[in-house]
Amino acid sequence: MSRLLSSAKSSFAQTSYTPLRDSRQSSESIAEEDNLDSDSISSPQKPSRHTPQHTQRISQSAAGDSSQSAEQSQHVLASDSEEDDEGGKETDGIYKDRAAHGSSGISQRDAFGDSSDTVVSIESSSGSPSPKRSRESFEFSEPSYDRGPGRDRDVEGAGSEATGDEGVSEQGLWQQASTTLVIAVSGLICAGWLLDAVQHWEVFIEISELIILIPILLNLKGNLEMNLASRLSTASNMGLLDTPATRNAFIKGNLALLQLQSLTVASVAGLFSFVLGMIVHPTTNNLEEIALMISSSMLCASISSFVLGSFMCCLVLLCRHFKVNPDNIACPLASSLGDLITLVILSGCAVFLVKHIQTPLCLVLLLILLALIPMWLYYVRQNKFVSEVVKEGWGPVFAAMVISSTAGLTLERYINQFPGMAMIAPVLNGLTGNIGSIYVSRISTSLHANVKENYRSTEKTLFLVHIPIEILFLTVVSVLGLGDIRWSAGVVFGYTVVALTLVAIALMLAKWLTTLFWRWGYNPDNTALPFLTSLMDVLGTTLLVACFWTEFAVEMTCESCVSDVKNVLDGSDGIKKYDINLKEQRVVVEGSAPPSSISRLLKNTGKTVIVRGSGVAQGAHSGAAVCILDINSDDPSYTTLPGTEKPYGLVRFLQVNTETCVVDVTVQGLTPGQHGIHIHELGDTSGGAATTGAHYNPTNVAHGDQKNGHVGDLGNIDVDEKGWGDLVLESKRIKVWDIIGRSVVVTDKADDLGQGSSTASKVDGSSGKGIICGIVARSAGVFENAKKVCDCSGTTLWEEARLMKGDKGNDFY
Incomplete structure (x- = not known):
C-alpha cells in the first residue's frame, strides 16, 4: 500500500525513515515470526467479499508478538480519543466497519492487486475483554537503532494527524508535497516541451492517430509504473529486499509482470487509438498504419518498462541502503519521469518504423511482440511473489483507457489550432x-x-501548495521561451482560473472516489487512482481548450452590423463568449470552436472577415499573404458561369501561430459544383495556369487530401448555382514564408483526392486544367487601413476589397 506523503515530517530530505521491518530481519525470520511459509508472504488468499479486499488469518504467534521488546518494534496506535473530529464525521461508518473486522490475536495482510504485503496486527485493548474498537498497529523498526526518548517523540509525531497536532501535520505535508511536486513538474515541463516539438514531425503529421495514442498510452503506463513503485516500496519496508535470494526473485518477478502488463495494455491502446482515428478519418487508414501504430505502442511500452522498472528497482534499493523512505521518492519520480521517457521512446520508435512502413518489418515486429505476451505470462505465473497480482487490477486500468481516450481525441483535434497547448496540457493535467x-x-x-x-x-494545504508550483511553471516557461506561447495578463489569468478550478475538482473527486470504492469493498490504491488520473486528463484538456480564443477583423460600421454578428454567435456550439469592438472593427471569440468554423459563421452575415490571430497571440500573427485569382490567359476553353464576363477570386493566408495557417478562399463566376484548388511551385502566370509548374510538393509525397497529401493540396471548393464559393481551412503543413512567390490555381474539375485508379490521380487528383490563378504576395497594412466599408452600404465584396487598398495602393498585397 502506497503511503505517499502520509507522514508529517519537517523536511523531505531529513524525514525519519521507519520501515515496517528491520533491515536485519530476513524473509525467513519474518515467516518464522508469523508462523508462515515463504510462499504465504507473497501469495495471499483470494479476498473474501465480507472484507474489503482483505484476507484474514489466525496468527499462531500472537503471544510471541505481544512479548516483543521495544528493541524490536514500536506501535503507532490510534484510538477513539485520539481522532480528530473535524472533517471526519462523514466517514464514521467507514471506520467503524473497518474496525469491526478486528479481533484478538488476528492479524491482517493486504491482499490487493498491487501485491502490497504490509503486515498489520489488530489487537484488543489490554485489560478489556470487549473493547469498543480494536486497535490497529503498524510495526516499525528504527534504522538508527536509537532507543532514546527522542525516538518516541518521532513515532508519536508520525501519528500527529490522529492526535490533532494539525500544525506539525500541515507543515510536513506542505514541505514534502512542494518538494515532490517540483520534481514532478520538472519532468512534466520536459514532456510538454517534447510534445510541442514532436507534433511537427512528419510521422505525427502523416499518422495523426499517434497524437490520440499519446495521452492514452501515458495514462496506462503511468498507472502501471506507479503500482510498481508502490509494490517495491512496500517490499522494502517489510524487509523483503534485504536478502539476495528474496530480493532477486521479487525484482525479477515484478519486472516480468511489468513487461506483461505493458505489452498487453500497449497493444490494446494502439488498436483502440487506431479505431478512434478511423472514426475521425475513415478514408485515410490502412493495414500498414495499423501495424505501425500497434508495434510502435508495444515496442515503446516494452523498452520504457525495462528502463523505468530497472531505475525504480535501483532507486528503492538505494533508499533502503541510505535509510530513506522510498514511499516519498519512488512514486513522484515514477510519475515525473514516466511521461518523459515514454514520450521520447514512442517518438523514436515511430520515426524509425515509419521509414519501413511499406516493408514487412512492422508486421514481423508486431508478431514477435505479441508472442512475448504468453511467454511473460508463463514466467509470471511461476513466480510466487507476483503470481496472484496478474489476476487483479485489469478492470480499472482499461476503464481509465476508455476515459482518457476522450482527452486523446480532444488533443488530436485542437493541438494544431491553438498555440502552446502541447506545452501546457501535460503539465496542467499531470500536476x-x-x-x-x-x-x-x-x-x-x-x-x-x-x-x-x-x-x-x-485539502486546504494541497490546494495552497499548488499555487506556488503553478507560478514556478509559468515563470520557467516564460523565461525559457518554451512552446509557442505569448504570455499576457489575460492569458495568465485565464490559465490560473482553469488550473485552480481543476485542482478543486481533483481534490473533491479524490475524496469521493476513495471512500466510494472502500465502501464497495475494493482497495482504493488500485481502483481510485486510474479513474482519477484519466478523469483529470479529460477535464484538464477540455477546460484548457475552452479558454483559447480567436480574433477576427470584421467590416462593421454600424450597430446593425454588430447585431448581425451577435445573432450568428449566440448559442453556437463551441463558443464560450465573445467581445465585439465596433470602433476597431474587431471580434474576439473565446471557446473550443476552430477558427474556420467561427469564420464561416461570421461570413454568414455577409461581412468581410479576416482572421487576425488565435490562441494567445493577442491579435498578432506570424505572417500573412494574399493571392488575387484571375484569368491570365486568352484560352477560350476555360469554363465560366454563363452570363459572367470572367471568374475571379481572392485567397488569404494567415499564419496564426507556428503550427497553423488559416486559408480563406472566395471565388465567383465559376460553374456550380466542386473545383480543385492547389498551390503550385512556380509564380509564373504569364501563360496562365499552364506555366505555374507542378503542385507544390517539398516533401515528395503522393497527391491526397488536406491530411495525407502534399503541401499544395487544399482540396475542393464548393460553388453554388450563382457562381459563388468559399472555403476556410486550417493547414498544419502550410507556412506563409514558404509559399510567398508561388501561385494558387483553381481547376475546372473536382479533385478526387488521390483516390482514383489512374496515374494522374496520384499526381494532380485528375482535376483537369486550371481556370483562374494568381501569385501569392506578402500582405502588409491590411489591418491598419482605416478605409473600410460596411456591407450595409451596398458595396460588393470585391469593391470593398479594392477600397481596402486605400491610398496605400499595393500595400494591400
Whole structure:
C-alpha cells in the first residue's frame, strides 16, 4: 500500500525513515515470526467479499508478538480519543466497519492487486475483554537503532494527524508535497516541451492517430509504473529486499509482470487509438498504419518498462541502503519521469518504423511482440511473489483507457489550432493528477490504518501548495521561451482560473472516489487512482481548450452590423463568449470552436472577415499573404458561369501561430459544383495556369487530401448555382514564408483526392486544367487601413476589397 506523503515530517530530505521491518530481519525470520511459509508472504488468499479486499488469518504467534521488546518494534496506535473530529464525521461508518473486522490475536495482510504485503496486527485493548474498537498497529523498526526518548517523540509525531497536532501535520505535508511536486513538474515541463516539438514531425503529421495514442498510452503506463513503485516500496519496508535470494526473485518477478502488463495494455491502446482515428478519418487508414501504430505502442511500452522498472528497482534499493523512505521518492519520480521517457521512446520508435512502413518489418515486429505476451505470462505465473497480482487490477486500468481516450481525441483535434497547448496540457493535467493522487494515498492510508484523516486541513494545504508550483511553471516557461506561447495578463489569468478550478475538482473527486470504492469493498490504491488520473486528463484538456480564443477583423460600421454578428454567435456550439469592438472593427471569440468554423459563421452575415490571430497571440500573427485569382490567359476553353464576363477570386493566408495557417478562399463566376484548388511551385502566370509548374510538393509525397497529401493540396471548393464559393481551412503543413512567390490555381474539375485508379490521380487528383490563378504576395497594412466599408452600404465584396487598398495602393498585397 502506497503511503505517499502520509507522514508529517519537517523536511523531505531529513524525514525519519521507519520501515515496517528491520533491515536485519530476513524473509525467513519474518515467516518464522508469523508462523508462515515463504510462499504465504507473497501469495495471499483470494479476498473474501465480507472484507474489503482483505484476507484474514489466525496468527499462531500472537503471544510471541505481544512479548516483543521495544528493541524490536514500536506501535503507532490510534484510538477513539485520539481522532480528530473535524472533517471526519462523514466517514464514521467507514471506520467503524473497518474496525469491526478486528479481533484478538488476528492479524491482517493486504491482499490487493498491487501485491502490497504490509503486515498489520489488530489487537484488543489490554485489560478489556470487549473493547469498543480494536486497535490497529503498524510495526516499525528504527534504522538508527536509537532507543532514546527522542525516538518516541518521532513515532508519536508520525501519528500527529490522529492526535490533532494539525500544525506539525500541515507543515510536513506542505514541505514534502512542494518538494515532490517540483520534481514532478520538472519532468512534466520536459514532456510538454517534447510534445510541442514532436507534433511537427512528419510521422505525427502523416499518422495523426499517434497524437490520440499519446495521452492514452501515458495514462496506462503511468498507472502501471506507479503500482510498481508502490509494490517495491512496500517490499522494502517489510524487509523483503534485504536478502539476495528474496530480493532477486521479487525484482525479477515484478519486472516480468511489468513487461506483461505493458505489452498487453500497449497493444490494446494502439488498436483502440487506431479505431478512434478511423472514426475521425475513415478514408485515410490502412493495414500498414495499423501495424505501425500497434508495434510502435508495444515496442515503446516494452523498452520504457525495462528502463523505468530497472531505475525504480535501483532507486528503492538505494533508499533502503541510505535509510530513506522510498514511499516519498519512488512514486513522484515514477510519475515525473514516466511521461518523459515514454514520450521520447514512442517518438523514436515511430520515426524509425515509419521509414519501413511499406516493408514487412512492422508486421514481423508486431508478431514477435505479441508472442512475448504468453511467454511473460508463463514466467509470471511461476513466480510466487507476483503470481496472484496478474489476476487483479485489469478492470480499472482499461476503464481509465476508455476515459482518457476522450482527452486523446480532444488533443488530436485542437493541438494544431491553438498555440502552446502541447506545452501546457501535460503539465496542467499531470500536476493536478499528482495532487489528487497524494490525497487518494493519504485517505487510503487512513482507512487501512483506521485513523481519521483531517480532510479539511489536508485539502486546504494541497490546494495552497499548488499555487506556488503553478507560478514556478509559468515563470520557467516564460523565461525559457518554451512552446509557442505569448504570455499576457489575460492569458495568465485565464490559465490560473482553469488550473485552480481543476485542482478543486481533483481534490473533491479524490475524496469521493476513495471512500466510494472502500465502501464497495475494493482497495482504493488500485481502483481510485486510474479513474482519477484519466478523469483529470479529460477535464484538464477540455477546460484548457475552452479558454483559447480567436480574433477576427470584421467590416462593421454600424450597430446593425454588430447585431448581425451577435445573432450568428449566440448559442453556437463551441463558443464560450465573445467581445465585439465596433470602433476597431474587431471580434474576439473565446471557446473550443476552430477558427474556420467561427469564420464561416461570421461570413454568414455577409461581412468581410479576416482572421487576425488565435490562441494567445493577442491579435498578432506570424505572417500573412494574399493571392488575387484571375484569368491570365486568352484560352477560350476555360469554363465560366454563363452570363459572367470572367471568374475571379481572392485567397488569404494567415499564419496564426507556428503550427497553423488559416486559408480563406472566395471565388465567383465559376460553374456550380466542386473545383480543385492547389498551390503550385512556380509564380509564373504569364501563360496562365499552364506555366505555374507542378503542385507544390517539398516533401515528395503522393497527391491526397488536406491530411495525407502534399503541401499544395487544399482540396475542393464548393460553388453554388450563382457562381459563388468559399472555403476556410486550417493547414498544419502550410507556412506563409514558404509559399510567398508561388501561385494558387483553381481547376475546372473536382479533385478526387488521390483516390482514383489512374496515374494522374496520384499526381494532380485528375482535376483537369486550371481556370483562374494568381501569385501569392506578402500582405502588409491590411489591418491598419482605416478605409473600410460596411456591407450595409451596398458595396460588393470585391469593391470593398479594392477600397481596402486605400491610398496605400499595393500595400494591400
